[in-house]
Amino acid sequence: MFGRKNLGDDGGGSGKSGEREKENPREQNREAHRQGKEDLSLLSSDQVFSPETSSVVHLIELRKLFGDLVVLDRVNLSVQAGEVVCVIGASGAGKSVLLRCVNGLEIPTTGSVRIHGEDLSSPSCDIDQVRRRVGMVFQQFNLFPHLTVLGNVAIAQRKVLRRSRGEAEEVAMKVLGRVGLAEKVGEYPGVLSGGQQQRVAIARALAMQPDIMLFDEATSALDPELVGEVLSVMRDLAAEGMTMMVVTHEMGFARQAADRVVFLQGGVIREEGPPAQVLDAPLHERTQQFLRRVLSR
Amino acid sequence: MHPPSDTRRGRSKGHAEGRTAWSRVFSSADLPPRQRRARRRHFLVYLVTVLFCVWWIRSADWETLRDAFFEPEIFREQFPEVLTQAARNTLWFTLLGFSGGLTLGLFLALMRFSDMRLYRWAASVFVEVVRGLPALLTIFLVGYGIPLAFDVRIPGIYGPGAFSLAIVSSAYIAETIRAGIEAVPKGQMEAARSLGMPRGVSMTFIVLPQAFRIVIPPLTNELVLLLKDTSLLYALGTTDQTRELIKFGRDEMTEKFNVTPLIVVGLVYLVITLPLTRVAAWLERRARLSRE
Numbered sequence: 001m002f003g004r005k006n007l008g009d010d011g012g013g014s015g016k017s018g019e020r021e022k023e024n025p026r027e028q029n030r031e032a033h034r035q036g037k038e039d040l041s042l043l044s045s046d047q048v049f050s051p052e053t054s055s056v057v058h059l060i061e062l063r064k065l066f067g068d069l070v071v072l073d074r075v076n077l078s079v080q081a082g083e084v085v086c087v088i089g090a091s092g093a094g095k096s097v098l099l100r101c102v103n104g105l106e107i108p109t110t111g112s113v114r115i116h117g118e119d120l121s122s123p124s125c126d127i128d129q130v131r132r133r134v135g136m137v138f139q140q141f142n143l144f145p146h147l148t149v150l151g152n153v154a155i156a157q158r159k160v161l162r163r164s165r166g167e168a169e170e171v172a173m174k175v176l177g178r179v180g181l182a183e184k185v186g187e188y189p190g191v192l193s194g195g196q197q198q199r200v201a202i203a204r205a206l207a208m209q210p211d212i213m214l215f216d217e218a219t220s221a222l223d224p225e226l227v228g229e230v231l232s233v234m235r236d237l238a239a240e241g242m243t244m245m246v247v248t249h250e251m252g253f254a255r256q257a258a259d260r261v262v263f264l265q266g267g268v269i270r271e272e273g274p275p276a277q278v279l280d281a282p283l284h285e286r287t288q289q290f291l292r293r294v295l296s297r
Numbered sequence: 298m299h300p301p302s303d304t305r306r307g308r309s310k311g312h313a314e315g316r317t318a319w320s321r322v323f324s325s326a327d328l329p330p331r332q333r334r335a336r337r338r339h340f341l342v343y344l345v346t347v348l349f350c351v352w353w354i355r356s357a358d359w360e361t362l363r364d365a366f367f368e369p370e371i372f373r374e375q376f377p378e379v380l381t382q383a384a385r386n387t388l389w390f391t392l393l394g395f396s397g398g399l400t401l402g403l404f405l406a407l408m409r410f411s412d413m414r415l416y417r418w419a420a421s422v423f424v425e426v427v428r429g430l431p432a433l434l435t436i437f438l439v440g441y442g443i444p445l446a447f448d449v450r451i452p453g454i455y456g457p458g459a460f461s462l463a464i465v466s467s468a469y470i471a472e473t474i475r476a477g478i479e480a481v482p483k484g485q486m487e488a489a490r491s492l493g494m495p496r497g498v499s500m501t502f503i504v505l506p507q508a509f510r511i512v513i514p515p516l517t518n519e520l521v522l523l524l525k526d527t528s529l530l531y532a533l534g535t536t537d538q539t540r541e542l543i544k545f546g547r548d549e550m551t552e553k554f555n556v557t558p559l560i561v562v563g564l565v566y567l568v569i570t571l572p573l574t575r576v577a578a579w580l581e582r583r584a585r586l587s588r589e
């Protein structure tokens with residue numbers, strides 16, 4: 001059910017989705033989901049995408065300043081549906097800010113962020129509507145400590161998608177089963193291991209049936225022996241066709257799961273390309289330096 | 298992530314150390330020299346203290362004290378009115394004032410997180426002004442000023458008193474709740490927002506439940522402070538119907554020309570406040586443990 005083919009979102013819910021519907025068969029799919037008819041099993045994979053709408057995320061000349069500090073400088077990047085893009089770079093390079101711009105947690109100083117062609121900075125854009133389609137997983141998990149695992153995964157479905165409690169919990173059980181935590185539904189996050197918490201956080205995002213998942217150093221806060229279980233969930237997701245932007249220091253994961261690796265340095269994309277190129281034969285000297293540092297650890 | 302500390306007055310810590318130190322004084326033989334010297338020093342300090350207390354107690358005029366402060370006859374005469382009337386009124390004023398203060402305080406705290414500057418500004422001006430004024434003055438201003446200014450009468454026999462107490466406590470409660478909201482990690486709001494939950498929904502279902510858990514102990518302390526502030530309501534004038542504990546005690550004291558009624562009133566206060574502060578301390582300890 002992680003497949004992007006069952007992109008169970010609500011199609012934007014505005015007049016705009018109606019327009020898109022004509023040109024994009026996926027919209028009909030969305031419409032069906034909005035009416036709560038979604039089937040949680042994998043749908044057929046032979047969906048047709050027109051090139052421009054298949055770009056899920058489109059960043060254009062993105063600049064972000066904090067005061068005088070230039071954190072992102074003229075970043076252009078687009079992520080196609082089903083693509084897994086790994087963003088690598090040293091600490092402070094602007095990776096988190098880049099990811100947070102994608103779901104509107106940070107507002108770019110100039111330039112634009114488009115999700116399915118919809119400009120986040122346009123006055124008509126409903127950011128909450130966009131965020132339903134963009135799942136995010138944080139380095140510190142950010143689970144809701146006052147809710148059980150089940151409550152964590154169900155709450156946004158109920159408050160945002162207006163699903164009934166029963167329906168939301170049913171979906172929650174399914175996603176939790178997929179991340180291997182079906183038997184932990186009644187626990188509070190505080191008693192879970194870091195790896196389990198992060199898998200709950202992934203399930204929480206997936207329950208909204210997003211079109212794209214953003215991972216901001218999802219394994220960096222974990223003890224080394226717990227990194228594997230989280231990466232393996234992420235690998236499954238990637239294999240099932242989820243569109244993903246993954247900020248990571250796990251070069252093994254990037255090499256295996258990424259379609260494209262983007263090296264960010266000083267707020268600028270220095271190099272991007274398939275993992276084999278960026279990771280094994282980097283053109284840029286900065287990339288070489290960075291990789292030497294990371295891999296020697 | 299620290300819980301907000303008491304926003305009003307400092308509070309003394311428990312003194313459980315004394316007892317344990319006492320029992321250790323007599324078994325210091327197997328201790329290292331430095332600790333043994335410390336024990337001996339403690340012993341001397343205690344000895345001097347005890348001698349001083351004995352002298353002080355012996356030098357007091359117990360006869361006069363007992364006549365003025367604890368006249369058994371007068372003590373008995375305070376009951377049952379001190380409970381059925383005075384304590385009852387005090388509790389009603391406290392409960393009504395606290396409910397009002399909690400509602401208004403929550404409202405003010407949320408205003409301080411509004412994205413509209415005017416609301417933020419208005420809320421902080423209100424909070425700062427009320428906290429900067431003595432409670433007695435605020436009670437005067439609200440209890441007399443508002444009916445005069447707007448030509449309204451605050452209804453109910455408890456109405457004026459409870460309303461002015463609500464205004465006073467709302468400012469402190471707003472600060473407490475604000476601190477509680479700020480103590481909830483920023484990531485909670487971000488996670489909620491990233492799931493598409495609007496700001497208000499995220500606040501209501503994610504941030505506030507956690508904030509309230511953090512502020513329950515300081516709010517309990519706030520309740521105790523409010524309970525004691527009911528004694529200021531004499532400023533609004535009282536009838537026999539609305540006499541609270543302090544007014545009751547003072548009236549009785551004047552009538553009987555004896556301090557015993559005040560002792561009774563003090564004991565009634567303690568019977569109410571001590572369990573509350575114990576509960577607050579327990580909640581605080583539990584909250585601290587659950588965070589670790």
Ligand SMILES: Nc1ncnc2c1ncn2[C@@H]1O[C@H](COP(=O)(O)OP(=O)(O)O)[C@@H](O)[C@H]1O
Nearest residue numbers: 066069071089090091092093094095096097098
């Ligand atoms: N809210 C903020 N205010 C000011 N500076 C910030 C803020 N968020 C991030 N920065 C700065 O932006 C730069 C990039 O941060 P970040 O994207 O978190 O780096 P990383 O690549 O390690 O994720 C850093 O220099 C950081 O100090």
Ligand SMILES: [Mg+2]
Nearest residue numbers: 095096097217
């Ligand atoms: Mg980061």
